[in-house]
Amino acid sequence: MISSRAAFLRSFTRAMHGPRSIGATLREALLGYGLVMPSALIFLVFYYAPAAFLAYISFFHWNLFVNGNQFVGLRNFEILANQPLFWRSLFNTAYYVVVLVPTTTLLALAFALLLREMPNLRSGGLSRALIFLPHVTPVVATSIIWVWIFNPNFGLANAILGFLHLPQLNWLQSVTWALPSVMIYTLWHSVGLYTVLFLAGLASIPKNVLEAASVDGGHGWFAFRRVVWPMLGPVTFFVIVLVSVNTIQTFSQIYTLTGGPSSLAGGPAFATTTDSLLIYQTAFLYQHFSLASAMSLVLFVLTLALTLIQKLLADRIVFYR
Amino acid sequence: MRAPLTLILRAVIGMAWIFPVYWLIVVATGARGSAYSIPPVFVPLFHFLPVASVLAHTHLLQHVLNSVIVTTSTIVLVLFTGALGGYALSEVRFPGRSLYFLLALGVMMLPQQALMVPQYVVLYHLRMLNTYAAMIIPFATSTSSIFLFRQFFMRLPTSYRDIASVEGVSTARYLWRVALPLARPAVAATVLLTFISSWNMFQWPLVMISSKSIQPLEVSLTFYMQAFEGHWRQLASVALLALLPVIGVFALTQRYIVSAVAGGELAQKE
Numbered sequence: 001m002i003s004s005r006a007a008f009l010r011s012f013t014r015a016m017h018g019p020r021s022i023g024a025t026l027r028e029a030l031l032g033y034g035l036v037m038p039s040a041l042i043f044l045v046f047y048y049a050p051a052a053f054l055a056y057i058s059f060f061h062w063n064l065f066v067n068g069n070q071f072v073g074l075r076n077f078e079i080l081a082n083q084p085l086f087w088r089s090l091f092n093t094a095y096y097v098v099v100l101v102p103t104t105t106l107l108a109l110a111f112a113l114l115l116r117e118m119p120n121l122r123s124g125g126l127s128r129a130l131i132f133l134p135h136v137t138p139v140v141a142t143s144i145i146w147v148w149i150f151n152p153n154f155g156l157a158n159a160i161l162g163f164l165h166l167p168q169l170n171w172l173q174s175v176t177w178a179l180p181s182v183m184i185y186t187l188w189h190s191v192g193l194y195t196v197l198f199l200a201g202l203a204s205i206p207k208n209v210l211e212a213a214s215v216d217g218g219h220g221w222f223a224f225r226r227v228v229w230p231m232l233g234p235v236t237f238f239v240i241v242l243v244s245v246n247t248i249q250t251f252s253q254i255y256t257l258t259g260g261p262s263s264l265a266g267g268p269a270f271a272t273t274t275d276s277l278l279i280y281q282t283a284f285l286y287q288h289f290s291l292a293s294a295m296s297l298v299l300f301v302l303t304l305a306l307t308l309i310q311k312l313l314a315d316r317i318v319f320y321r
Numbered sequence: 322m323r324a325p326l327t328l329i330l331r332a333v334i335g336m337a338w339i340f341p342v343y344w345l346i347v348v349a350t351g352a353r354g355s356a357y358s359i360p361p362v363f364v365p366l367f368h369f370l371p372v373a374s375v376l377a378h379t380h381l382l383q384h385v386l387n388s389v390i391v392t393t394s395t396i397v398l399v400l401f402t403g404a405l406g407g408y409a410l411s412e413v414r415f416p417g418r419s420l421y422f423l424l425a426l427g428v429m430m431l432p433q434q435a436l437m438v439p440q441y442v443v444l445y446h447l448r449m450l451n452t453y454a455a456m457i458i459p460f461a462t463s464t465s466s467i468f469l470f471r472q473f474f475m476r477l478p479t480s481y482r483d484i485a486s487v488e489g490v491s492t493a494r495y496l497w498r499v500a501l502p503l504a505r506p507a508v509a510a511t512v513l514l515t516f517i518s519s520w521n522m523f524q525w526p527l528v529m530i531s532s533k534s535i536q537p538l539e540v541s542l543t544f545y546m547q548a549f550e551g552h553w554r555q556l557a558s559v560a561l562l563a564l565l566p567v568i569g570v571f572a573l574t575q576r577y578i579v580s581a582v583a584g585g586e587l588a589q590k591e
């Protein structure tokens with residue numbers, strides 16, 4: 001009885017909708033291609049094609065404005081390997097990334113723990129907004145004020161050091177402190193984003209887990225170490241990847257804070273010449289396109305490798321999913 | 322005992338983080354020479370003469386206009402391509418749909434800095450260098466917008482579409498009249514995200530645009546940094562002009578921006 005009713009319903013639906021004809025399927029497929037065409041074209045032309053093209057021009061002696069490009073094999077990479085400035089830029093990039101990844105992650109985590117809503121305390125929202133705001137501000141506009149803060153004579157940075165009875169620094173004009181100054185700016189500009197990501201991670205921890213921990217006498221550091229921290233594993237890993245990928249590609253603030261268009265950018269004495277800045281200068285100031293492409297390929301591979309290594313490490317460390 | 326300490330710490334950190342922006346306002350609208358005064362002045366005086374003089378004597382207004390043109394056209398186009406792409410992913414069955422899914426997702430993995438040189442070459446061959454199009458077309462779609470729309474369209478009951486197809490309503494009309502209005506949060510998030518990235522865009526126009534007349538505001542600031550070296554009031558007021566739209570929009574839509582930006586990042590993780 002039941003099965004005959006099901007069969008009736010099935011035939012009824014088929015009668016209503018009709019079997020899908022080849023024409024209808026074809027029409028739907030065409031509709032799909034039409035809909036994705038604009039975005040797919042943009043992705044392919046402006047992103048995937050250049051990525052494929054990158055490998056090609058790195059192996060040529062290549063110039064945009066001259067015909068007859070010559071295959072030179074690994075010659076471009078050989079030139080790079082003999083360039084002290086290229087190694088210097090790799091060192092600067094590594095220094096920048098290695099310092100910023102742990103400091104940004106820890107500061108963001110600390111801020112998130114501080115801003116976490118407590119049942120009877122709703123002041124977290126405004127502070128969160130204030131910490132997040134720099135992340136959406138344009139880099140050059142806010143760099144201008146930081147150039148002023150880092151001014152050795154009138155700047156706020158030295159005023160604070162003076163207040164604490166510490167020796168004054170030359171900040172952006174000092175070979176030792178120029179890159180750390182940029183790091184301070186970057187920390188200020190980006191920590192809000194990662195704080196919010198940590199806050200999302202904290203919010204996803206089930207309330208009853210925390211309650212159970214506190215009932216069992218787990219408070220403060222113990223609860224954090226044994227309950228919160230393990231559960232934040234995936235978010236922490238994600239933040240570390242994001243900070244690395246973003247810092248390894250930093251360009252705008254380095255360019256603006258260290259001299260801008262005056263071709264002094266990257267100074268003093270190449271102390272802030274990172275890989276992306278050197279690529280920019282090599283290609284668009286000195287027109288060595290093939291050399292710049294070879295550097296870009298190195299950066300491309302480094303960034304992907306970094307992501308993959310972290311992925312492998314995370315699979316061992318992160319246990320909560 | 323813990324609550325007051327937390328409150329104070331929150332307030333201190335919030336104020337410390339906003340201070341550079343506040344300081345910019347103080348310097349821009351302060352009295353002449355106030356930037357150098359010791360002890361520093363902390364109260365803005367609202368002198369708008371420096372802004373007025375910069376507007377009168379330089380091409381600043383043109384740069385503002387360029388930024389507005391680029392940002393608004395990018396927003397409109399991203400909404401269009403994002404809604405279409407999201408609709409295709411959620412509602413339409415066609416061979417290659419999963420390939421398109423991967424295509425959109427994979428773009429986010431490409432390190433942007435490494436692509437600058439070949440992208441310049443592509444724009445050169447398309448004769449797009451030094452045009453408004455160079456600042457708009459490559460950014461006329463975004464993975465986050467496609468996935469935002471996909472998410473919202475997937476939540477719509479299928480009966481809506483069945484009724485529409487029975488009534489003979491075209492896909493375009495259904496999208497415009499039914500699906501888009503119901504996906505208003507996706508529209509809002511896309512507008513905000515695109516506004517921020519487009520208004521703040523710096524390195525791309527620095528590389529791709531050489532003529533001053535179509536430079537956006539953010540790039541022209543580096544020129545002002547040199548021209549107004551030592552004239553802190555003028556320089557700060559120009560920077561303030563670039564900042565104000567962002568701060569204004571942020572003040573009004575803070576909640577949505579924070580969750581949209583964080584959501585956009587978290588979407589990559591899934």
